[in-house]
Amino acid sequence: MKNIVAAMLFCLMQMSAQAEVFWLSETPPSKKATALKNEQAATVPQADHAEHLHAQVAASGVAASSVAAPAGVKKHQHGGGAEVDATGEIVDNSHSGAKRVWLRRGNSPQDSLYALTGRDSETLVLQSQEGVMPEAAMKVESGKLIARLELPELGFYNAYLKQTMTHGDLLHVQIAKAELLHGTCCAKGVDEEAVAKPIINANMPLELVRQHYPKEGLFTRIVSGDKVDFIVLSYGKPVAGAKVSMTTQQGWSRSQVSDAQGLVSFTMIRDYYTSWLEFKKYHKQTYLMVADLEVTDKVTVEGVTYNAAHYTATLAGNYYPSPYDYRSYAWGLGIALFVIVFGGVSIYLYRRRRIKPYQEVRVDAKA
Amino acid sequence: MLKLESIRTAVNNVQFNRFRFWLQLFFFVLLVYGGYLGIELGKSLPTFACGYNKEGRGGMCYLMTLQHQMEWPWQKLFSVAGLTVLSTFGIFYLWFIALNKGWCGFVCPVGTIQDWITSLRRMTGIRYSRYSWGQFKWLAQIKYVLLALMFLIPLAIGGGWFQKDLKSPFCMICPGRTIIPLFSADFSQLSIDFSSKTNMIMTGLGLTVTGLFFIGSFVKKRFFCFYCPMGAFHYLLSKIALLRLKKDGSKCTRCGDCFRVCDQEIKVIADDVTQKEIMTDDCIMCLKCVAACPEPGALKATFAGIPIFASTEEGFIKRMNKGCSDGK
Numbered sequence: 162m163k164n165i166v167a168a169m170l171f172c173l174m175q176m177s178a179q180a181e182v183f184w185l186s187e188t189p190p191s192k193k194a195t196a197l198k199n200e201q202a203a204t205v206p207q208a209d210h211a212e213h214l215h216a217q218v219a220a221s222g223v224a225a226s227s228v229a230a231p232a233g234v235k236k237h238q239h240g241g242g243a244e245v246d247a248t249g250e251i252v253d254n255s256h257s258g259a260k261r262v263w264l265r266r267g268n269s270p271q272d273s274l275y276a277l278t279g280r281d282s283e284t285l286v287l288q289s290q291e292g293v294m295p296e297a298a299m300k301v302e303s304g305k306l307i308a309r310l311e312l313p314e315l316g317f318y319n320a321y322l323k324q325t326m327t328h329g330d331l332l333h334v335q336i337a338k339a340e341l342l343h344g345t346c347c348a349k350g351v352d353e354e355a356v357a358k359p360i361i362n363a364n365m366p367l368e369l370v371r372q373h374y375p376k377e378g379l380f381t382r383i384v385s386g387d388k389v390d391f392i393v394l395s396y397g398k399p400v401a402g403a404k405v406s407m408t409t410q411q412g413w414s415r416s417q418v419s420d421a422q423g424l425v426s427f428t429m430i431r432d433y434y435t436s437w438l439e440f441k442k443y444h445k446q447t448y449l450m451v452a453d454l455e456v457t458d459k460v461t462v463e464g465v466t467y468n469a470a471h472y473t474a475t476l477a478g479n480y481y482p483s484p485y486d487y488r489s490y491a492w493g494l495g496i497a498l499f500v501i502v503f504g505g506v507s508i509y510l511y512r513r514r515r516i517k518p519y520q521e522v523r524v525d526a527k528a
Numbered sequence: 529m530l531k532l533e534s535i536r537t538a539v540n541n542v543q544f545n546r547f548r549f550w551l552q553l554f555f556f557v558l559l560v561y562g563g564y565l566g567i568e569l570g571k572s573l574p575t576f577a578c579g580y581n582k583e584g585r586g587g588m589c590y591l592m593t594l595q596h597q598m599e600w601p602w603q604k605l606f607s608v609a610g611l612t613v614l615s616t617f618g619i620f621y622l623w624f625i626a627l628n629k630g631w632c633g634f635v636c637p638v639g640t641i642q643d644w645i646t647s648l649r650r651m652t653g654i655r656y657s658r659y660s661w662g663q664f665k666w667l668a669q670i671k672y673v674l675l676a677l678m679f680l681i682p683l684a685i686g687g688g689w690f691q692k693d694l695k696s697p698f699c700m701i702c703p704g705r706t707i708i709p710l711f712s713a714d715f716s717q718l719s720i721d722f723s724s725k726t727n728m729i730m731t732g733l734g735l736t737v738t739g740l741f742f743i744g745s746f747v748k749k750r751f752f753c754f755y756c757p758m759g760a761f762h763y764l765l766s767k768i769a770l771l772r773l774k775k776d777g778s779k780c781t782r783c784g785d786c787f788r789v790c791d792q793e794i795k796v797i798a799d800d801v802t803q804k805e806i807m808t809d810d811c812i813m814c815l816k817c818v819a820a821c822p823e824p825g826a827l828k829a830t831f832a833g834i835p836i837f838a839s840t841e842e843g844f845i846k847r848m849n850k851g852c853s854d855g856k
Binding site: 437438440441442482484487488489490492493494496497498499500501504505508 | 706720724727743
């Protein structure tokens, strides 16, 4: 009987996990939506039997200086409102070193709410190419949980928020991850290939890692039509059989199961359709990746043994319209060739008209 | 002392066109492919080392950096951050004063491409064109208009008056943007960007100028240099540059050889026998006039006041004989 109840609870947990996941987002809430969503501010469902462990991920003995630096953020970015340009488009600062990361709940990038966990602050684990960095705090601001980060060097950084819940002898772990980029178009004296590699955290029970492009640098954008590969890892090792789903900004969703190398591949679909006058080529959209892994064997965490465990890992990223949507080589070459041919013919005719035909004048000496 | 004199004689007698060809080729490889060799000369070069040539460039054209900086919001531009603009300009100026407009005549990759197109025309036997004096005076103003727009449009973007689509306006119409990346097998700049009306117009204009560049350079020597805002910018700053072009009017016979070889059709070089500083805003300091001058010491190039290349009778005859033998 006890096992049946446990199984039912486990199923319920799975269902809730599928329905709503937590993820880390770099997209600021729009000012228009802020008022509405403040009223609906989401909070972690505090299951009656759930016990928040707030497991602290093993932190290394790195220097104690905090990377959280609110002073680095521009004044007009406070309050969580999206910074917009003159045309009303959200300013894309995805390459800036000053980052803001929000916790969100839901499985669609467009509809997910800016979430709270029921605590005043949470701890983000940060990792750079060099290893684990000092942890950063996520604090409640304007009804949203936000972390303000200052990424010191150019390159990629990972931020993790790990939530552990227990339901009797069942373990549910959610790992929300954000891959942050401090990039530049014009790196000088930087080995871009070295600092643009994906980062893996071998302490995470489940992690989604985006495979970077072969020539990915510090200003590379994912665009519609690209094939993007992800690897599912558990404690740094590939996991087969994990269910991985991708949801795009407009809600298109597809699922795959990881193969023996932990690999899943998705093609970024084109889902930005607007009138030509409103089209923005730097229109940033978010995709959300969710990986679920069930472990039916016994799992021991911090000396406590659980009958089964369910792990959920999330990773959000950005993609943009493809240049093929708005660039035309045919027109470009056509215009250049037309000018060359038209100009060449015009010059030829102009020169021909100026040639004065030879006119022999015969003088009759006898006359 | 004798050795110095012999070096000076050797320099003055040099087969100038050949020397210039190899020097131009060296700078072309340096600026267009230098990136592959790990060379990075910074973002303040006073020549068209195009920033759109992402992988191959060995440095970056200052006009691109300048326009980017001018686009900053005014609050940032006129704050402490504005010192960055001054420091970048300082580096540009240090580069510039070394060679003056010699950057155009010897270093500029876009200028070198034009010289190659001229060589192609010469091989076909098609004659070149010249502007009439009236056309010359009128068209010579265009580079100043472009220079002014290159400052004003980015400033207006920073002030929120124009959309960001209009950013780097001169780069969008510069033939360097469309042509130089081709040497690194990057064809992306040959397309029309239909993402907005502004982008469509600017990229369309850019490819129109590219077409004009090819056809213009084929029939007119250094066609684009006549309209180049970098040349105008150089001239405004050239008063204290180290490399200078000087003329001794008392030795000039006004034979007109210098005018005839001038790619830029600068009449003053032959007509003016009063000014010592003979460089004009259209001059690209290619020094072909010095090489073509038969009068000893009438024209010379100096570096920090020291003559480095002067016209001599001997050099003139040697170059003419070489030219005659080349023509056989």
